[in-house]
Amino acid sequence: MLGFDCSWLGRLSLVDCTIHIWFSLIGAYRKKNGAREVNMSFEAINADTKALIEFEKIRFEFAWRHFEFHARQRTTMFHFFILLMPFLFGGFFYFLKSDQFQPANPAAAILVGVIGSVLSVTFLFLDIRNRQLYLVSQNNLKLIENSFLYFYGFRPLFFKDEASVEREFRGIITEEAILYGTPTISNFVLKHKFLMWFIFVTAAILFLTAALYATCIHFKWLGFRI
Numbered sequence: 001m002l003g004f005d006c007s008w009l010g011r012l013s014l015v016d017c018t019i020h021i022w023f024s025l026i027g028a029y030r031k032k033n034g035a036r037e038v039n040m041s042f043e044a045i046n047a048d049t050k051a052l053i054e055f056e057k058i059r060f061e062f063a064w065r066h067f068e069f070h071a072r073q074r075t076t077m078f079h080f081f082i083l084l085m086p087f088l089f090g091g092f093f094y095f096l097k098s099d100q101f102q103p104a105n106p107a108a109a110i111l112v113g114v115i116g117s118v119l120s121v122t123f124l125f126l127d128i129r130n131r132q133l134y135l136v137s138q139n140n141l142k143l144i145e146n147s148f149l150y151f152y153g154f155r156p157l158f159f160k161d162e163a164s165v166e167r168e169f170r171g172i173i174t175e176e177a178i179l180y181g182t183p184t185i186s187n188f189v190l191k192h193k194f195l196m197w198f199i200f201v202t203a204a205i206l207f208l209t210a211a212l213y214a215t216c217i218h219f220k221w222l223g224f225r226i
Contacts, residue, residue: 060144067137074130078196081123085203088116092210096217106218113211120204127196138173145171 045051092112098104150157150171157169169175180187188194215221 056144056148060141063137063140063144067134067141070130070134070137074127074134077123077126077130081120081200081203084119085116088112088119088207089210092116092207092214096214104217106214109214110211110218113207113214116207117204117211120200120207124197124200124204127200131193142171142173142177145173150174 045055092109095105095109095112146152150169152168152170158166159169160166170178180190
């Protein structure tokens with residue numbers, strides 16, 4: 001019997017998880033067939049029903065871990081960006097403030113504005129890259145969903161859609177694409193991609209504008225004074 005306990009996968013990195021699973025599979029085959037070497041070909045796996053089931057579990061687990069890691073990383077970085085921005089904006093206005101305790105420092109405000117703009121663009125590019133990575137595993141999960149979990153006609157789940165028409169549920173990722181994948185303005189605006197990128201770009205523009213404003217104050221251009 002070839003069996004694997006997948007509960008420990010969450011404690012390993014993606015690379016360690018993959019290596020450990022494959023060596024476990026090889027070790028299980030060698031244990032089952034004695035000391036002799038076993039050809040780990042697709043034909044050998046396909047001939048053993050239990051091994052084939054474990055292989056599909058490994059395929060799903062690998063795709064899911066990849067998706068979960070990069071999707072979580074994307075949201076974590078966005079949360080960090082949201083927490084960081086108030087401090088940068090506060091620092092910018094702090095350096096422009098002039099009172100009896102300290103004079104204004106437009107040069108420092110320029111630096112804060114430039115740093116904020118660069119960070120906003122950097123976070124935007126990192127988000128684009130994270131999205132590229134998790135879309136790869138999402139497409140893999142969609143294939144598994146359509147081929148196994150919600151194979152058309154096999155133990156179907158029926159429900160009534162928004163038009164009260166009863167139809168077969170095709171899977172979570174597939175249904176999301178059916179319902180909200182149509183290229184309409186509302187579907188485009190209400191996507192995480194648009195909302196997050198809008199915040200990144202808006203922050204970059206605001207910081208750049210703030211840096212230009214502080215530059216005008218510093219060099220007294222266009223009659224700007226504090």
